[in-house]
Amino acid sequence: MILNLKQNIKSVMKNFLSEFPSLDELIKEMKGLSFPEYREANGHIHTPYSFSAFSALHTVFKMALEEKIAVLGINDFYVTDGYDAFHKGCVENRIFPLFNIEFIGLLKEEQKKGIRVNDPNNPGRIYFSGKGLDYPFQAGWLQRRQLKNVKKESQVQIKAIILKLNKLIEREKPSLKLSYDTIKKKYAHNLVRERHIAKALREIAITTSREAEEQLYFLENLYGGKKSKTGLSNPVALENEIRSNLLKSGGAAFVEEDESSFLDLKKIIRIIIKAGGIPCYPVLLDDPSGNCTEFETDPEKLYVWLKTVGIECIELIPGRNDIIILKNFVEFFHKKGFIITFGTEHNTPEMMPLTVKARCSEPLDESLKKIAWEGVCVIAAHQYLRADGRQGYVLPDGTHSIKQMRDLINLGQLVIEYFLNKYQHEEGNK
16 A cells, blocks of 8 residues: 555656657647637646645646636645645646745835835735746755745744634633644645634634524624624635634734744745746735735836846736736736736635636636736746756846747747647547
């Protein structure tokens, strides 16, 4: 049994791209075939290996097939633990996989000045992604140590939150208690996050009484007497309310992260490059009131800053943006030659479609879909070249031209279409 498991892991750890033909052979094999201008793609989803709306990966693939998603990008916080299962599931379901990762960093100068970057609530805090990492995941010794330390510090904070929360619970129900180990075992594959705690608290609230009124009363007492606006009927909304009232800044169980919980942006970028990826800035853009953070208000200033730190790739989660604001912003950066991708995140309890849409489920127009498809193709080409031992997309320590970008888009489309045709053909021969 153990031997079979090891053999299975070994087979999964082999990148499917390593079996692809050389560039010349690939062009020859795909010659004469016609491709659609774009396909549906989602370059940013979280999985159960961090926190996700999905309880299991097979749900992701089932939905992707139903929605005709051709390309999916895994994008978990701090971890690449899901890469093997994601790779295996994508290949089995003929969905092209992109291997990404996400970090939370800190810009200290912006923090001091009260400037919000791409976190609407915490000045200086910056979310940052790496796109198209090598699979299997590899990083340098120093980078692995830095990653290990920041993950460890994040769990120190989580344990402190649970401790504070248990003191609140004890006042109301001395017999109830949350356990870090239990939450990790029941809800998390690796790192425990705030949303796991909120889910666990919602579930133990149900055990306080058979009466819904008393269950809600228990939670409201933890809120310090503040009345619930969601009630018990909507678990997703209730978990968000628990997180907002208790676990975020100002909440009774909130614990401020130590600075060691955050990596410096330069270190984050080094980790991504060392792992073969493309540094990528996730854009928050407008809130429901049409406002942007101080950092993102002026696209020209944001562009200058990104170029200064060597970043030429951005991603957006259109579901939180107005379609007009989104389109104007994306077209601005597209003209600047940036790689641009879209995703849905799925890092909240709410289950939504994988098909990318703007706020209020507004469909994206063809122009936006083509731009996002080009970005996906560049990352696919990068992964293909890296799997063949080449440089891939030129990273911040080099340069790239518009022609080079166009070549990568064309190559990426060839790679994706070869993958889709190859596995469709193999499936048909079974």
